[in-house]
Amino acid sequence: MEIMMEQAYVQSALGLMGWDLWGALPPEGRAFRGRASAHLAKLAHEQITGAEALRLRDQIKPRLEEDCFENEYERAGLRRFVKKVDEQTVLPIELQNELREVIQTGQMVWREALKRADFQMQLPYMERLFELEKRVAICKNPDQPVFETLTQEVDEGISVETIQRLFAQLQEGLAPLLRQVASRDEGVDESVLDFTAPKADMEAFARYVVERVGFDFSKGSMGEVLHPMCYGIGPKDVRITTNYAKGPIEAAMSLLHESGHGMYNYSSNEQALRYGLWGGVHGSMHESQSRYIENILGRSEAFWRFLYPQAQRRFDGLRGVSFERFYRAFSKVKIGVKRLEADELSYSLHPILRFEIEKAYFDGQLQVKDFEEVWNEKHRQLFGLTPKNAAEGILQDIHWTSGHIGYFHSYTLGNLIGGQILEAQLAQNPDFYAQVERGEFGEIIEYLKDNIWQYGQLYNAGQLVERVTGKELSAQPFLRYLTNKFAR
Amino acid sequence: MEIMMEQAYVQSALGLMGWDLWGALPPEGRAFRGRASAHLAKLAHEQITGAEALRLRDQIKPRLEEDCFENEYERAGLRRFVKKVDEQTVLPIELQNELREVIQTGQMVWREALKRADFQMQLPYMERLFELEKRVAICKNPDQPVFETLTQEVDEGISVETIQRLFAQLQEGLAPLLRQVASRDEGVDESVLDFTAPKADMEAFARYVVERVGFDFSKGSMGEVLHPMCYGIGPKDVRITTNYAKGPIEAAMSLLHESGHGMYNYSSNEQALRYGLWGGVHGSMHESQSRYIENILGRSEAFWRFLYPQAQRRFDGLRGVSFERFYRAFSKVKIGVKRLEADELSYSLHPILRFEIEKAYFDGQLQVKDFEEVWNEKHRQLFGLTPKNAAEGILQDIHWTSGHIGYFHSYTLGNLIGGQILEAQLAQNPDFYAQVERGEFGEIIEYLKDNIWQYGQLYNAGQLVERVTGKELSAQPFLRYLTNKFAR
Numbered sequence: 001m002e003i004m005m006e007q008a009y010v011q012s013a014l015g016l017m018g019w020d021l022w023g024a025l026p027p028e029g030r031a032f033r034g035r036a037s038a039h040l041a042k043l044a045h046e047q048i049t050g051a052e053a054l055r056l057r058d059q060i061k062p063r064l065e066e067d068c069f070e071n072e073y074e075r076a077g078l079r080r081f082v083k084k085v086d087e088q089t090v091l092p093i094e095l096q097n098e099l100r101e102v103i104q105t106g107q108m109v110w111r112e113a114l115k116r117a118d119f120q121m122q123l124p125y126m127e128r129l130f131e132l133e134k135r136v137a138i139c140k141n142p143d144q145p146v147f148e149t150l151t152q153e154v155d156e157g158i159s160v161e162t163i164q165r166l167f168a169q170l171q172e173g174l175a176p177l178l179r180q181v182a183s184r185d186e187g188v189d190e191s192v193l194d195f196t197a198p199k200a201d202m203e204a205f206a207r208y209v210v211e212r213v214g215f216d217f218s219k220g221s222m223g224e225v226l227h228p229m230c231y232g233i234g235p236k237d238v239r240i241t242t243n244y245a246k247g248p249i250e251a252a253m254s255l256l257h258e259s260g261h262g263m264y265n266y267s268s269n270e271q272a273l274r275y276g277l278w279g280g281v282h283g284s285m286h287e288s289q290s291r292y293i294e295n296i297l298g299r300s301e302a303f304w305r306f307l308y309p310q311a312q313r314r315f316d317g318l319r320g321v322s323f324e325r326f327y328r329a330f331s332k333v334k335i336g337v338k339r340l341e342a343d344e345l346s347y348s349l350h351p352i353l354r355f356e357i358e359k360a361y362f363d364g365q366l367q368v369k370d371f372e373e374v375w376n377e378k379h380r381q382l383f384g385l386t387p388k389n390a391a392e393g394i395l396q397d398i399h400w401t402s403g404h405i406g407y408f409h410s411y412t413l414g415n416l417i418g419g420q421i422l423e424a425q426l427a428q429n430p431d432f433y434a435q436v437e438r439g440e441f442g443e444i445i446e447y448l449k450d451n452i453w454q455y456g457q458l459y460n461a462g463q464l465v466e467r468v469t470g471k472e473l474s475a476q477p478f479l480r481y482l483t484n485k486f487a488r
Numbered sequence: 489m490e491i492m493m494e495q496a497y498v499q500s501a502l503g504l505m506g507w508d509l510w511g512a513l514p515p516e517g518r519a520f521r522g523r524a525s526a527h528l529a530k531l532a533h534e535q536i537t538g539a540e541a542l543r544l545r546d547q548i549k550p551r552l553e554e555d556c557f558e559n560e561y562e563r564a565g566l567r568r569f570v571k572k573v574d575e576q577t578v579l580p581i582e583l584q585n586e587l588r589e590v591i592q593t594g595q596m597v598w599r600e601a602l603k604r605a606d607f608q609m610q611l612p613y614m615e616r617l618f619e620l621e622k623r624v625a626i627c628k629n630p631d632q633p634v635f636e637t638l639t640q641e642v643d644e645g646i647s648v649e650t651i652q653r654l655f656a657q658l659q660e661g662l663a664p665l666l667r668q669v670a671s672r673d674e675g676v677d678e679s680v681l682d683f684t685a686p687k688a689d690m691e692a693f694a695r696y697v698v699e700r701v702g703f704d705f706s707k708g709s710m711g712e713v714l715h716p717m718c719y720g721i722g723p724k725d726v727r728i729t730t731n732y733a734k735g736p737i738e739a740a741m742s743l744l745h746e747s748g749h750g751m752y753n754y755s756s757n758e759q760a761l762r763y764g765l766w767g768g769v770h771g772s773m774h775e776s777q778s779r780y781i782e783n784i785l786g787r788s789e790a791f792w793r794f795l796y797p798q799a800q801r802r803f804d805g806l807r808g809v810s811f812e813r814f815y816r817a818f819s820k821v822k823i824g825v826k827r828l829e830a831d832e833l834s835y836s837l838h839p840i841l842r843f844e845i846e847k848a849y850f851d852g853q854l855q856v857k858d859f860e861e862v863w864n865e866k867h868r869q870l871f872g873l874t875p876k877n878a879a880e881g882i883l884q885d886i887h888w889t890s891g892h893i894g895y896f897h898s899y900t901l902g903n904l905i906g907g908q909i910l911e912a913q914l915a916q917n918p919d920f921y922a923q924v925e926r927g928e929f930g931e932i933i934e935y936l937k938d939n940i941w942q943y944g945q946l947y948n949a950g951q952l953v954e955r956v957t958g959k960e961l962s963a964q965p966f967l968r969y970l971t972n973k974f975a976r
Contacts, residue, residue, distance in 0.1 A: 009524035013501045016508060024709040028754075029725025036497035036722070043531060199688065221512040234524065237517025266516075 003053055004081050004276040010044040012234050019231040019239055023223060034104060038097070045096075048088045057085040076458050077275030090139045099132050103403045110401040117391035119372045126400055127368045130361060133405045147362035150406030154283040155413065157460040160359070162473060163409050166416060167352050169475035174482070178345055181333045181486045188332045192325055195247055195317025202248040205314055209252045209307065210240070210259040213293065214445040219266040220259075228254040230261035230290070235278040238262040248315055249330065253294055260293030261286055263445070264453045272456030280453065283407070285461040287414030288421065289448065295344050295415075296422050296481070297444070301327060302436040333486060335383045337392045345486050346383070348415050348478075353378050354397070354408035417465055419478025421452075424469040491541055492569050492764045498532040500722050507719040507727055511711060522592065526585070533584075536576045545573040564946050565763030578627045587620050591891045598889040605879035607860045614888055615856045618849060621893045635850035638894030642771035643901065645948040648847070650961060651897050654904060655840050657963035662970070666833055669821045669974045676820045680813055683735055683805025690736040693802055697740045697795065698728070698747040701781065702933040707754040708747075716742040718749035718778070723766040726750040736803055737818065741782055748781030749774055751933070752941045760944030768941065771895070773949040775902030776909065777936065783832050783903075784910050784969070785932065789815060790924040821974060823871045825880045833974050834871070836903050836966075841866050842885070842896035905953055907966025909940075912957040 017037050025033060047053065061082045069075040106125035113122040137149040148160050196202075207222060220238040231239040240258035244251045264286060268278035280286050297303060304327055312318045318326065333343045339350035357374060360366035366374060375394045380386045387393030399407055425447055426432050435443060451468045465473055505525050513521060535541065549570045557563040594613035601610040625637040636648050684690075695710060708726040719727040728746035732739045752774060756766035768774050785791060792815055800806045806814065821831045827838035845862060848854035854862060863882045868874045875881030887895055913935055914920050923931060939956045953961055 006527055009527040012520070012524045013505065013528060016504055017501065020504060020508075024711060024727055026705065026707050026709050026725055028707045029722045032500070032722040032725065036500045039494055039497040040501060198686075200686075217514065219514050219516045221514050223512060234517050234520035237514055237520065239512055 001077060001081075001275060003047060003056070004077065004084075007044055007048060007084070008276055010040050014040055014044075015231060015233045019233060022225045022227075022229075022241075038100065041096075041100075042093070045088055045093055048084055053085050054089070057082050071271065073271040073275040073277060073458055077277055080276065080457070087140055091136065092139070095132070095135060095139070099129075099136065099403060102128050102132060103401070106401045107398065110395070110398060114391050114395045117389040117395065119390040119394055122390075122395060122401065123369060126371070129400060129403055130368055130405060133403060134362070145362070147359055147406060150358075150362075151409060154407050154410050155285075155461050156281075156283075157462040158284070158413070158473070163355070163413065164359075166473060166475050167355070167409075167412065170348060170412070170416065170479065171352065173475065173479040174345075174348065177479075177483060177486065178333070178335070178349075181345060182335050185328075185333045188328050189325070190329045190332055192318075192321045192329050193247065193249060195315065196244075197248050197315050197317065199244055201314060202244050202251050205248050205311070206242055206252040206255040208310075209298075210255050212439065213256065213259065213297070213441050215240070215259040215263055216266070220262045222255065228258055230258040230265065232262075232265040232279050235268060235273050236266050238265045247317075249311070253298060256298045257290045257294035260290035263293070263448075264289040267449050267453035268456035269454040272454070272458060277456040277458055279456060281457055281459070281461050281464065283461060284410035284413035284417055285452075285464060287410050288417035289414075289452070291411075291414050292418040292421060292448070296418055297436065297441075299331065299344060300433065300436060300485075301331075302433040304330065305437045306439040331486075335385065337379065337383075337385065337387045338396055340396075345482055348412040349382050351408040351411040353382060354399075355412075358406060358408070413461075413473075416473065416475050416478045417461070419476075419481045420465055420469045420471065420474065421448075422481055423477045489565060489569075489763060491535060491544070492565065492572075495532055495536060495572070496764055498528050500725075502528055502532075503719060503721045507721060510713045510715075510717075510729075526588070529584075529588075530581070533576060533581060536572055541573050542577070545570050559759065561759040561763040561765060561946055565765055568764065568945070575628055579624065580627070583620070583623060583627070587617075587624065587891060590616050590620060591889070594889045595886065598883070598886060602879050602883045605877040605883065607878040607882055610878075610883060610889065611857060614859070617888060617891055618856055618893060621891060622850070633850070635847055635894060638846075638850075639897060642895050642898050643773075643949050644769075644771075645950040646772070646901070646961070651843070651901065652847075654961060654963050655843070655897075655900065658836060658900070658904065658967065659840065661963065661967040662833075662836065665967075665971060665974065666821070666823070666837075669833060670823050673821045676816050677813070678817045678820055680806075680809045680817050681735065681737060683803065684732075685736050685803050685805065687732055689802060690732050690739050693736050693799070694730055694740040694743040696798075697786075698743050700927065701744065701747065701785070701929050703728070703747040703751055704754070708750045710743065716746055718746040718753065720750075720753040720767050723756060723761050724754050726753045735805075737799070741786060744786045745778045745782035748778035751781070751936075752777040755937050755941035756944035757942040760942070760946060765944040765946055767944060769945055769947070769949050769952065771949060772898035772901035772905055773940075773952060775898050776905035777902075777940070779899075779902050780906040780909060780936070784906055785924065785929075787819065787832060788921065788924060788973075789819075790921040792818065793925045794927040819974075823873065825867065825871075825873065825875045826884055828884075833970055836900040837870050839896040839899040841870060842887075843900075846894060846896070901949075901961075904961065904963050904966045905949070907964075907969045908953055908957045908959065908962065909936075910969055911965045 014037055017033060017040075021030075021033070060078050064075065064079055064082065069078070102125060106122075106129060109125055110122055113119070133150060134146050137146040137153075140153075141149045145160075151160055151163065152158070203224075210222075211217065219236045220240055223239060223241045224243065225241040226243060228240075228242045230241070233239060238261075240255060240262045242251045242255040242258065261280075264280040265278075268280070272278050280289070305323070308318075308323050308326060312321075331343075333345045335346050336342060339347070342350055353375070356378065357366065357371060360374070361368065361371075372390055372394045376386050379393065397408075399405075425444070429435075429443060429447065432444065435441070452464060455464070459467065462473065465471070502525055505521060505528075509518075509521070548566050552563065552567055552570065557566070590613060594610075594617060597613055598610055601607070621638060622634050625634040625641075628641075629637045633648075639648055639651065640646070691710075691712075698710075699705060707724045708728055711727060711729045712731060713729040714731060716730045718729070721727060726749075728743060728750045730739045730743040730746065752768040753766075756768070760766050768777070792811070796806075796811050796814060800809075819831075821833045823834050824830060827835070830838055841863070844866065845854065845859060848862070849856065849859075860878055860882045864874050867881065885896075887893075913932070917923075917931060917935065920932065923929070940952055943952070947955065950961065953959070
């Protein structure tokens with residue numbers, strides 16, 4: 001556990017360096033920063049593949065299933081240790097360095113390729129990355145299909161087959177609902193959302209919203225970046241960010257989304273802290289919490305019944321706009337090409353498109369050079385419209401270029417998990433929406449903390465869902481939630 | 489050199505962690521951060537005291553004066569390496585840890601003691617720190633008086649005797665000038681400076697001022713903190729900060745001060761970068777550059793002839809205030825108790841007071857418990873007034889509590905060096921003030937870069953002054969500058 005704690009110290013420094021990259025790091029500081037972070041990564045690698053770590057791994061590994069642990073946290077902490085030693089000893093450091101270099105260069109090229117809407121420019125890096133990720137997966141587990149290894153890296157315990165089954169369920173229920181609502185919402189006037197305000201006022205509003213919901217600023221701080229995100233730097237140290245380009249309402253919603261990640265991240269209990277299991281289960285479980293806080297809670301009618309009068313007092317742009325006009329515009333369903341601009345109803349289909357492309361590639365049915373064409377064709381089938389160029393289509397996300405291959409499915413899976421958690425929470429607390437409308441979030445947040453957040457990484461996503469809901473993963477609760485919200 | 493580069497990578501991570509401490513780190517993140525940074529420090533310590541480093545040190549040390557180096561940068565870089573190995577091998581890690589812990593706790597207590605103006609509360613930590621610093625100095629150099637070791641840590645090559653001689657010169661010239669100007673300035677109306685503005689406008693103004701003078705935002709970024717400072721995180725990565733509590737003019741001047749540190753920090757030439765000598769000579773040389781940019785340049789009448797019309801356009805608070813009224817208020821000499829609020833003329837005496845107390849302590853003539861009394865008495869002698877409590881007196885600076893003992897003299901020494909550089913620069917560029925008044929700073933900044941900044945840590949402060957001015961350290965040029973500015 002001492003080794004894992006020291007690994008965490010170095011990871012914390014690397015996390016801070018990563019966070020700083022998007023904030024205060026000046027452009028000419030990047031080269032040195034790249035070398036400095038590679039050095040820290042090397043120090044951590046040397047420790048986790050050193051003689052001491054190997055000796056301990058060999059002692060612990062055969063006994064992981066025995067009844068010799070203080071508690072389940074200790075077992076989980078040591079399992080993590082064994083897994084890390086196993087992975088780091090089979091992954092050649094040269095492969096890791098090559099991967100990091102291709103990602104760093106590829107991301108810079110991506111910015112330019114996006115600007116020019118030029119997929120050909122990005123193609124060599126994307127090909128290289130898919131190839132490198134394949135090699136990484138084979139090193140980690142030569143006995144398992146590559147795509148299975150990659151998705152299970154993100155969502156341990158959830159198979160590709162399960163994901164496919166859930167996505168089929170979801171699509172079946174979603175298609176008619178989406179058609180119906182999108183055509184009905186066509187006439188809704190969105191212009192009422194088209195206003196801005198002095199940045200200090202937007203900041204104060206976003207801060208108020210997340211603090212009111214329950215984000216604790218003694219365990220996290222907020223900042224501004226181009227692309228909103230949440231960084232976990234230490235067990236009680238998260239950084240949530242937003243962006244003010246789309247006005248105060250969307251800025252607050254973005255920060256609320258990140259606060260979901262943030263609260264999950266910093267709420268691990270003492271045992272999870274002690275055994276290095278803090279921060280929450282990444283992948284779909286983490287996405288479920290940010291989307292729960294942003295969408296299920298923060299985009300509900302009850303939430304805005306509570307918040308709207310205050311937003312109106314703060315922002316001149318909302319004067320004279322009735323609650324009904326505001327909330328219809330705010331909740332408008334409108335099919336488009338961008339995942340990040342998608343409404344709550346059509347959103348889930350965007351990651352599915354990407355998941356299917358990844359799967360076809362690793363099944364050997366598709367080459368990277370054909371991604372753009374297949375993307376556009378799939379998009380037409382799913383949404384009835386085609387991106388007019390690569391910037392609107394294949395290049396819109398930085399994920400693949402950042403080496404996040406086999407990740408996209410977790411957004412949609414996170415939505416499904418959120419639907420299941422909502423039904424479980426409503427069963428236990430029928431007063432849920434009434435509390436939201438009164439601005440009382442204490443019981444709602446406590447529920448998430450008690451049932452999910454406190455456990456850190458003790459359970460995986462599948463286990464957690466079963467613990468909370470008593471049921472297996474399913475798309476039906478999320479479909480019921482969407483129908484309930486959007487059909488009326 | 490590879491070892492030193494790897495030391496620099498870890499130092500850069502520690503620097504970033506230190507910078508973050510004053511910025512985004514949330515309170516509950518501090519404990520983990522403390523352990524994480526102690527771990528990184530330990531990793532660096534293990535490397536620099538490891539077998540490989542010792543072997544290289546033993547090979548290089550006897551040959552440092554030989555003619556076997558590629559150039560002077562290589563020699564200086566290897567001298568730094570030898571010095572670092574020597575120091576780290578004689579300094580027990582327990583002593584370093586104890587020092588760090590006493591500093592961390594002491595700083596927290598200091599905040600409280602300052603609030604309560606209670607020297608007794610701070611006393612045990614201060615006693616402990618003076619004692620620990622003494623032990624550090626004895627470890628580093630048992631053959632030299634402790635105070636000499638501490639001051640030479642800050643200003644290598646400048647002896648305590650030299651400092652005393654220079655301070656005596658300065659005080660002799662300063663006393664009559666200060667009396668004369670302070671009594672004349674008593675009636676000057678400062679209230680014209682007493683205005684504020686929206687923060688975005690203050691930020692934009694401060695940014696404009698430093699960028700106009702020459703600060704390059706591709707090598708540095710700006711932020712806001714309680715106490716303005718400059719952090720060097722990498723060779724081309726500095727962070728300058730300011731604070732907006734005292735309105736836009738002082739916010740811009742603080743940022744300008746830090747930009748002097750910043751430009752010096754990031755302007756090392758290729759050889760200095762290659763041999764790990766970037767960042768500039770700390771102590772009085774660095775202080776001289778920040779004070780040169782803030783005071784000699786930025787508080788000159790010429791500078792405000794250039795800047796004032798723009799400040800007036802930006803800030804309503806200055807409408808209708810004539811240049812003469814503004815500049816007299818801005819340059820008012822007013823004797824007070826606080827170093828950080830002192831005017832340019834009386835400032836230099838504040839560090840001298842602290843230097844004398846330190847010297848008396850290490851000469852064995854004074855105990856820490858008597859510091860407050862001696863401080864107040866010396867203050868009365870120097871300025872004719874007595875601090876009304878410890879918050880106004882002995883507790884006003886965090887330096888001693890932060891382990892910076894033997895540092896204060898460098899502020900005043902920095903002023904003297906600035907005076908010498910000004911005379912040298914004026915001799916070469918008689919158009920200096922005319923350029924400033926036209927807002928042309930290119931030649932002025934190039935001079936500093938060519939003659940001082942580019943060399944990084946190749947020379948020490950004394951050597952650099954001689955190189956630039958052809959003369960030894962002296963208080964006379966600074967006195968001539970002050971007389972010229974304030975007597976009229």
